[in-house]
Amino acid sequence: MPETRVPVLIVGGGTVGLTTALFLAHHGVPALVVESQAGPSIHPRATGLGPRTMEILRQAGLQEAVNAVAVDMTAGALGKISATTLASASSSMPPRGGPTRTGSGAGQASPGVIRGVCPQHRLDSVLLPAARERGATVRYSARLRSLRQDADGVTAVLDGHENVRADYLVAADGVRSDVRTALGVGTSGPGALGDPKVSILFRADLSPYTQGRSFATCDITNPDSPGMLITVDGAKEWIFHVGYTPDAGRTAEDFTPERCRDLIRAAVGDPSLDVEVLSTLPWRPRGLLADRFRAGRVFLVGDAAHVVPPLGAFGLNTGIADAHNLAWKLAAVLAGHAGPALLDSYEAERRPTAAFALEQALRRLADPWLHWEDGPRAVAAREAAGVVNAPVVHLGYRYDSVAVIDPRPEPPSTENVELALDGAPGSRLPHVWVEQDGRRISTLDLVRSRFTLLTGSGGDPWTRAARQAADRLGVELAVCTIAPGAAITDPEGRWPGSAGIAEDGALLVRPDQFVAWRAPALPAAPADDLTRVLTQVLARDGRTVAGGPTGTAQPDPRAARP
Numbered sequence: 001m002p003e004t005r006v007p008v009l010i011v012g013g014g015t016v017g018l019t020t021a022l023f024l025a026h027h028g029v030p031a032l033v034v035e036s037q038a039g040p041s042i043h044p045r046a047t048g049l050g051p052r053t054m055e056i057l058r059q060a061g062l063q064e065a066v067n068a069v070a071v072d073m074t075a076g077a078l079g080k081i082s083a084t085t086l087a088s089a090s091s092s093m094p095p096r097g098g099p100t101r102t103g104s105g106a107g108q109a110s111p112g113v114i115r116g117v118c119p120q121h122r123l124d125s126v127l128l129p130a131a132r133e134r135g136a137t138v139r140y141s142a143r144l145r146s147l148r149q150d151a152d153g154v155t156a157v158l159d160g161h162e163n164v165r166a167d168y169l170v171a172a173d174g175v176r177s178d179v180r181t182a183l184g185v186g187t188s189g190p191g192a193l194g195d196p197k198v199s200i201l202f203r204a205d206l207s208p209y210t211q212g213r214s215f216a217t218c219d220i221t222n223p224d225s226p227g228m229l230i231t232v233d234g235a236k237e238w239i240f241h242v243g244y245t246p247d248a249g250r251t252a253e254d255f256t257p258e259r260c261r262d263l264i265r266a267a268v269g270d271p272s273l274d275v276e277v278l279s280t281l282p283w284r285p286r287g288l289l290a291d292r293f294r295a296g297r298v299f300l301v302g303d304a305a306h307v308v309p310p311l312g313a314f315g316l317n318t319g320i321a322d323a324h325n326l327a328w329k330l331a332a333v334l335a336g337h338a339g340p341a342l343l344d345s346y347e348a349e350r351r352p353t354a355a356f357a358l359e360q361a362l363r364r365l366a367d368p369w370l371h372w373e374d375g376p377r378a379v380a381a382r383e384a385a386g387v388v389n390a391p392v393v394h395l396g397y398r399y400d401s402v403a404v405i406d407p408r409p410e411p412p413s414t415e416n417v418e419l420a421l422d423g424a425p426g427s428r429l430p431h432v433w434v435e436q437d438g439r440r441i442s443t444l445d446l447v448r449s450r451f452t453l454l455t456g457s458g459g460d461p462w463t464r465a466a467r468q469a470a471d472r473l474g475v476e477l478a479v480c481t482i483a484p485g486a487a488i489t490d491p492e493g494r495w496p497g498s499a500g501i502a503e504d505g506a507l508l509v510r511p512d513q514f515v516a517w518r519a520p521a522l523p524a525a526p527a528d529d530l531t532r533v534l535t536q537v538l539a540r541d542g543r544t545v546a547g548g549p550t551g552t553a554q555p556d557p558r559a560a561r562p
Contacts, residue, residue: 006032006137007334009156009166011144011179014041015120015316016302017172018127018138019056020323025134026060026449027331027511032166033131034142034158040128043201043279044119044239047216047230048313050394052428054112055444055513056324065126066118071234073116073214080372082219085269086209086229089218106391109418110431111442117216119232120316144173147182149296168330169298172323175286177304183295189358193285193309193365195243198255202264203236203276209268225266237278240264252282285309287362289355293347299326306354311364312371312390314357322350328449328511329403332538337475339539341402348401356397363387379415388414396420398427403510403537405517423499429454429513430498436488443495446480446488449511451534456496457483458504458522465526472531473540508533 013035083089171179218229227242244250288307302319332338400409411420470477504522
């Protein structure tokens with residue numbers, strides 16, 4: 001029986017599986033992705049990308065490529081409108097060039113900006129070639145038949161009786177994850193929510209009714225065809241979500257192309273509209289959380305780990321953050337820079353984050369107005385209902401694990417995301433626009449997927465300390481001094497106050513841009529403190545120089561400057 005050996009096998013080639021492969025490759029780990037479908041899906045299940053997702057894509061150098069395939073809604077658009085039919089919605093849409101309401105709401109808290117909506121298949125068209133170019137292998141029409149794991153790795157059997165032997169396996173195989181089932185991992189949560197639905201992807205010229213104006217979603221209240229119309233390409237491709245009631249004898253098979261066309265024409269308000277039905281996808285909103293995100297050498301990501309109702313666009317974005325969090329940890333362990341116990345922090349960090357996203361999506365289902373509206377009345381209503389403002393859900397969550405020193409798990413604000421990103425250990429590094437070599441970049445850009453120490457004008461001792469700690473542990477540790485006259489300057493004067501440190505303090509930031517440790521001021525023995533902190537964060541067992549478990553080449557262990 002032929003056997004393929006890979007460091008990481010990823011089961012599932014959807015958006016989250018591709019993101020996992022992309023970031024593993026970004027960190028130097030060539031993963032194999034196996035996907036049972038014949039090719040990438042043409043039917044998008046989600047369209048909204050949050051600011052944290054755009055930051056993650058920015059770290060991989062893909063923000064511009066994703067914006068290029070996103071639907072441009074910068075010239076005045078609404079996030080959501082409601083109308084009896086699309087033809088009657090003209091008065092609800094803003095004039096061309098009017099105010100835009102599709103932004104992340106993150107304000108000055110994030111450099112991750114998307115110009116509108118980006119349906120999943122368009123995002124995948126960027127992720128797939130990027131992952132392959134960096135060294136990942138993606139195979140379609142490849143189904144996992146069985147798996148077993150032992151102390152040293154995982155053996156998977158694919159169609160055709162091919163064995164794949166991997167150090168680790170990542171399950172990105174969706175809501176009905178076969179891997180999760182095979183592992184015996186249970187789920188909790190409300191399960192199915194409301195009636196099942198059919199997503200109809202269709203092509204039609206709706207420009208007579210949109211007149212150049214745009215929206216992300218339109219609730220259609222027509223009793224003959226109630227549902228939701230969703231922008232796919234901003235021109236001629238759309239999705240119409242329509243529900244059905246099994247108790248009334250309806251099934252997904254009732255949605256023939258003829259019936260779909262009739263429903264779409266009724267929703268638009270044009271009985272003669274030319275409609276081409278491209279595909280239909282039965283689905284049902286669900287709320288589920290896996291009991292475990294790790295079982296031995298197998299990790300669950302995306303919908304295999306958590307299923308979040310769509311209101312808030314938390315589901316896909318949470319899955320992409322799963323992949324980003326897990327990839328650098330797997331890479332560090334495979335390279336011998338971290339101990340295997342670092343991988344325990346994946347579940348410790350991501351499961352509470354997913355539970356938070358699920359809870360917030362469920363709270364919004366009871367009153368969607370709380371999600372869409374702004375202003376003092378909405379803020380008060382959200383507080384009363386326990387609803388956290390969406391930008392805080394996307395960006396303001398915090399980690400509490402062994403990979404964070406003295407974590408501060410509760411953000412100071414559930415409404416203002418800028419207040420929530422204050423440099424506390426366990427939070428995402430505060431975003432500040434700085435200048436380097438005449439370029440305006442974010443403090444997040446300084447991290448460049450490695451451990452990075454950020455300090456201020458009094459931080460010269462940190463450079464020497466970082467070099468000593470890096471030499472002791474055999475890891476790469478970059479130092480960035482943000483100060484007047486330095487290579488990196490802060491024209492707005494926000495650093496280091498935004499990080500909660502003095503000019504001689506420092507933040508140690510992990511490769512995923514989360515703060516691992518904060519030193520408010522220069523300690524007496526910074527090299528010793530850095531060594532101790534990195535030893536804990538990397539789950540090192542007292543070793544001084546890392547050695548790859550399989551003879552992996554090690555990077556130059558000296559502290560690096562960007």
